[in-house]
Amino acid sequence: MRRRRLREPRIFFPWEGRGGWVRRLGLGRVRPVLLGLAVVGVVVWVGVRERNRSGVRQTRATLLDARRAVDAYMAEHDGGCPPDLGATVRFSSREAAPKDAWGRPLRLVCPGKREGSDYELMSDGPDGQPGGLDRID
Numbered sequence: 001m002r003r004r005r006l007r008e009p010r011i012f013f014p015w016e017g018r019g020g021w022v023r024r025l026g027l028g029r030v031r032p033v034l035l036g037l038a039v040v041g042v043v044v045w046v047g048v049r050e051r052n053r054s055g056v057r058q059t060r061a062t063l064l065d066a067r068r069a070v071d072a073y074m075a076e077h078d079g080g081c082p083p084d085l086g087a088t089v090r091f092s093s094r095e096a097a098p099k100d101a102w103g104r105p106l107r108l109v110c111p112g113k114r115e116g117s118d119y120e121l122m123s124d125g126p127d128g129q130p131g132g133l134d135r136i137d
Helices: 021-025 027-076 085-091
Strands: 107-109 120-122
Touching: 027 085, 027 120
Parallel strands: none
Antiparallel strands: 107 120
16 A cells, blocks of 8 residues: 655745745856856946046046147247147157057147147047047047
């Protein structure tokens, strides 16, 4: 004669859960790993974005300093444009021609294309493409 096993009633606390396929596959252990990877991903994304923005801020400060040097050069040379930014080194606090935050030289266009501007001073931006959408004026 076959004996039936009596099932003992179990009490589950709210944090235990009943089980099912999630518990059988061990996916409960994966959840903290996925959460950790998500946190690392967000931190990396914010870091890359902030690095780009800090490069833009640094380039704008360099452009401001280079503008002062170009204006001083033009004032001393009766409004004549400098042949390149290396000629303005004497009028700035720098020892060499200014470069943007990505290590590329700044562009000086003389005379300026805009009405009323004697020159245009710009950086090609993070991608380095001349006239690109991310250039910094």
